Amino acid sequence: MEKVVEYRKLAIGDESSFSKLVLLFNKEFESPDLNYVNDKNIRSLIAKPDFICFVAFIGDEVVGGLTGYELLMYDQEGSSMYLYDLAVDKNYQRRGIGSNLVGELMDYCRSKDIKELFVQADVEDQHALEFYNKIGGDESETVQFSFHL
Template identity: 60%
Template sequence: MDKNVAYKKLQVGDELIFFELVLLFNKEFESPNKDYVNIENTTDLLLNPFFACIVAIKGDEVIGGLTGYELPMYDQMGSTLYLYDIAVGMNYQRKGIGSSLVRQLVEYCKSKQINDIFVQAEAIDQHAVDFYRKLGGEISSVCHFTFTVK
């Protein structure tokens, strides 16, 4: 693991770092809008106490990060967290950075009494499936439905 990588949970005032993370997501997820960042929403998200964003920084470069949403539960004490996105730059993959990001998220969840974390991975994305299994995630088969609201 690279000791020159710092991990940071973003907060209000870290909009430029979040901007860089979104550009990294766009690149790694091969978004058709590689240069687009919704500035208004990123600012609002950093104000949202139910949103978490943790980045990996080497020098002054954002090399990875994740985002998640805390979901308060009505049928149990505490909350659960949906790990929405995680990515590490191509040149930094398979060096423990993704695992460290998830460990940082676990520590964040412990501090907020969030009971569990869930994440989705497409079955054909074997790299993602193997990554989450390696971290101790338990796989469950579900059907994901999307409703477009216009």
């Protein structure tokens, strides 16, 4: 029997679930410190109205999630949504969880009249490129510059 996946937007009081998602990100993104969670930032972020976090649960287990930031536009009315991170536990990939998480974020954007959702993916990350193409993303070529301060 297939396990039921529940999708939920996190809010104040869900810091424990957010911490579990950060640990999942650490594992899936192969972070050097797999057990690091910045509790102070988690409390601060989850309280911000422009920070969005959706999590996929099977029971109490966090099996996937995404984070995003609503960005107010100065050159047009409204906002855009930047999908910052998305990961699904390797044991639960290829079951539609990632697509459903993005769908939850899209529904949220529509409910807030946010007209654009965008995400960056590294050229080397073929899995991410294929995923975002599969779910209907329009690819555009850009170059990102980072300044390490």
